[in-house]
Amino acid sequence: MTGTTIAWGLVAVVGVPLVLWAYLFLIENALKKVNPRKRARIRPWIWLLPAFLLLGAFLIYPAINTIVLGFMNASSTKFVGLANFVSIFSDSAMLVVLRNNLLWLVILPLVTVTLGLIIAVLSDRVRYESAAKAVIFLPMAISFVAAGVIWKFMYQFQPAGTAQVGTVNAILTGIFPHFQPQAWLFNKSENNWALITVGIWMWTGFAMVILSAGLKGIPDTLLEAARMDGANELQIFFQVTMPLLRPTLTVVATTLIINVLKIFDIVYVMTNGNLGTEVIANRMYKEMFNYQNFGRASAIAVILLIAIIPVMVLNIKRFGKKGSSI
Amino acid sequence: MTSTIVRGGGFGRVLGKLGARGPLHVVLIAVSLLWLLPSVGLLISSLRPANLITTTGWWTAFKTPFQFTLENYGHVLSQAHMAQGFANSLLIAIPATVMPILIAAFAGYAFAWMSFPGRNVLFLIVVGLLVIPLQMTLIPVLRFFNVLHLTGTFPGIWIAHTAYGLPFAVYLLRNFMGELPGEMMESAELDGATHAQIFFRLVLPTSIPAIASLAIFQFMWVWNDLLIALIYLGGTPNVAPMTVTISNLVNSYGGGWQYLTSAAFISMLLPLVVFFSLQQYFVRGILAGSVKE
Numbered sequence: 001m002t003g004t005t006i007a008w009g010l011v012a013v014v015g016v017p018l019v020l021w022a023y024l025f026l027i028e029n030a031l032k033k034v035n036p037r038k039r040a041r042i043r044p045w046i047w048l049l050p051a052f053l054l055l056g057a058f059l060i061y062p063a064i065n066t067i068v069l070g071f072m073n074a075s076s077t078k079f080v081g082l083a084n085f086v087s088i089f090s091d092s093a094m095l096v097v098l099r100n101n102l103l104w105l106v107i108l109p110l111v112t113v114t115l116g117l118i119i120a121v122l123s124d125r126v127r128y129e130s131a132a133k134a135v136i137f138l139p140m141a142i143s144f145v146a147a148g149v150i151w152k153f154m155y156q157f158q159p160a161g162t163a164q165v166g167t168v169n170a171i172l173t174g175i176f177p178h179f180q181p182q183a184w185l186f187n188k189s190e191n192n193w194a195l196i197t198v199g200i201w202m203w204t205g206f207a208m209v210i211l212s213a214g215l216k217g218i219p220d221t222l223l224e225a226a227r228m229d230g231a232n233e234l235q236i237f238f239q240v241t242m243p244l245l246r247p248t249l250t251v252v253a254t255t256l257i258i259n260v261l262k263i264f265d266i267v268y269v270m271t272n273g274n275l276g277t278e279v280i281a282n283r284m285y286k287e288m289f290n291y292q293n294f295g296r297a298s299a300i301a302v303i304l305l306i307a308i309i310p311v312m313v314l315n316i317k318r319f320g321k322k323g324s325s326i
Numbered sequence: 327m328t329s330t331i332v333r334g335g336g337f338g339r340v341l342g343k344l345g346a347r348g349p350l351h352v353v354l355i356a357v358s359l360l361w362l363l364p365s366v367g368l369l370i371s372s373l374r375p376a377n378l379i380t381t382t383g384w385w386t387a388f389k390t391p392f393q394f395t396l397e398n399y400g401h402v403l404s405q406a407h408m409a410q411g412f413a414n415s416l417l418i419a420i421p422a423t424v425m426p427i428l429i430a431a432f433a434g435y436a437f438a439w440m441s442f443p444g445r446n447v448l449f450l451i452v453v454g455l456l457v458i459p460l461q462m463t464l465i466p467v468l469r470f471f472n473v474l475h476l477t478g479t480f481p482g483i484w485i486a487h488t489a490y491g492l493p494f495a496v497y498l499l500r501n502f503m504g505e506l507p508g509e510m511m512e513s514a515e516l517d518g519a520t521h522a523q524i525f526f527r528l529v530l531p532t533s534i535p536a537i538a539s540l541a542i543f544q545f546m547w548v549w550n551d552l553l554i555a556l557i558y559l560g561g562t563p564n565v566a567p568m569t570v571t572i573s574n575l576v577n578s579y580g581g582g583w584q585y586l587t588s589a590a591f592i593s594m595l596l597p598l599v600v601f602f603s604l605q606q607y608f609v610r611g612i613l614a615g616s617v618k619e
Contacts, residue, residue: 008480008481009417012425012481016421016425017424028521041442043521044442047433047440048437052448054429057489058485059490062463062466065466066466138365139361141600141608142594142598143551143569145593146593149590151364153367165379165381166383167385170385204361206612213613262459264461272577281459281553294465301464305462308458312454315454316454
């Protein structure tokens with residue numbers, strides 16, 4: 001690190017706000033000379049310009065460009081039609097990738113939402129609620145990279161008969177004397193589950209926090225009324241609480257699904273996608289940097305986008321209702 | 327027994343009625359301990375000498391004679407680029423937090439308090455961009471970064487993180503600013519204040535709660551990011567943030583657990599401090615991003 005970098009940092013932290021502030025003040029002053037109607041027409045665009053310049057350059061244009069690149073060859077010099085997509089779907093390694101993503105997509109949201117809901121309901125009943133929730137939520141603050149290191153260490157494996165250093169094997173051999181220590185990240189029948197477990201450890205807190213807020217938003221009077229009507233507690237949970245919690249559950253599930261589709265870091269750090277653990281984002285990274293095949297890499301990104309579109313439409317619909325009511 | 331009101335109803339109360347709150351506590355405490363176990367194991371291992379880490383489990387550290395050391399931390403900080411990585415992470419994350427918030431505040435204010443054609447459609451585009459996979463943008467952005475020589479530079483990654491953080495920031499701030507009382511703006515306007523004055527003197531200060539949540543959220547996101555740093559910065563140590571340094575350590579050391587554990591813990595330090603001191607803002611940011619309708 002050098003002094004110039006620190007100077008650059010200062011420029012960014014102090015300079016950028018200053019430039020933006022000056023930009024607005026100068027333009028607002030200039031606008032004073034324009035007639036009021038014209039002024040009101042121009043002004044919004046001035047305020048939106050910096051944001052939309054960046055969104056256009058880094059998200060909108062690149063996303064469109066990537067779709068185009070997906071139909072071109074490895075070096076983006078020739079149009080090849082659907083060739084990239086055909087080769088992806090006929091490549092057995094790629095089918096493993098899709099299978100893994102599907103596994104992540106089903107298991108992780110299901111388990112995290114269920115666990116998160118149970119913890120939210122239970123912790124609502126105890127005095128140490130905030131402490132218990134903080135502990136569960138803590139992994140959310142850690143990077144996937146650090147979590148990867150933590151769990152690589154948890155999954156350490158020594159041959160049977162020797163002392164186990166990895167926590168998981170040590171606990172299992174300690175409880176079940178006949179348990180054979182497992183190389184969790186190397187056995188093809190287990191490694192995907194081992195990776196998904198890390199994801200569950202990280203995201204259960206997210207589901208719990210939001211569901212807990214949702215639970216607390218349900219008016220007590222409704223639950224009391226149901227009790228007066230003679231409903232038992234399980235009935236109340238499934239027939240009153242759950243339906244009211246539906247919107248919250250949807251939000252949590254869709255957010256998790258989006259994040260799971262894009263999962264990259266856990267796999268990159270723990271197995272680098274070897275031994276049948278590759279997922280879409282890791283495959284794309286390899287196509288880009290290891291094989292320099294930008295056509296295939298882009299095609300993979302397009303597949304990712306297609307998978308996310310339904311969620312995007314849902315999102316827009318949900319907020320569109322709100323937007324039209326302004 | 328006190329009749330505490332049970333929100334969410336259900337399981338908990340059934341247990342309570344049976345007079346058996348014991349199982350409730352057992353389950354909750356067991357789950358909490360289980361969740362804490364991996365991080366505690368990491369912390370303790372990072373303080374143990376190398377030869378012990380690879381031969382005995384970290385839980386044996388509690389047996390006498392105690393054998394703890396800070397050598398691992400000394401090594402990764404001086405030899406393994408972790409001190410540099412820490413500084414780089416800060417140098418990346420601070421500007422990449424300040425820039426998007428200010429730019430998004432401009433846009434959020436325009437969306438909330440100015441009327442113009444296409445306002446709803448543009449805002450919906452922002453909402454749609456919330457879920458665009460970053461992977462969609464990597465190749466084209468990397469190409470124009472190469473042309474502009476922004477690859478491997480701090481300004482390059484600042485701008486990239488700024489742009490990627492904008493959809494959420496605009497969305498959050500527009501919603502918050504939209505709730506501010508309209509009379510406040512109107513009376514300021516009657517007093518002859520310009521939009522710029524209203525924005526800097528009224529709107530920005532009253533939006534501090536939302537900005538705080540957003541700042542923590544964005545900071546943690548950038549601090550913990552691996553993919554964007556990996557692609558736009560490459561692996562060179564003089565610009566690499568800690569996440570990249572650690573993932574390089576994983577590859578080069580393989581089983582060098584004494585270094586990996588201490589390096590990982592160093593990278594967790596700042597997020598943990600932020601998390602414990604500002605937890606409510608962090609949680610509020612997450613809630614605002616998903617529940618608010």
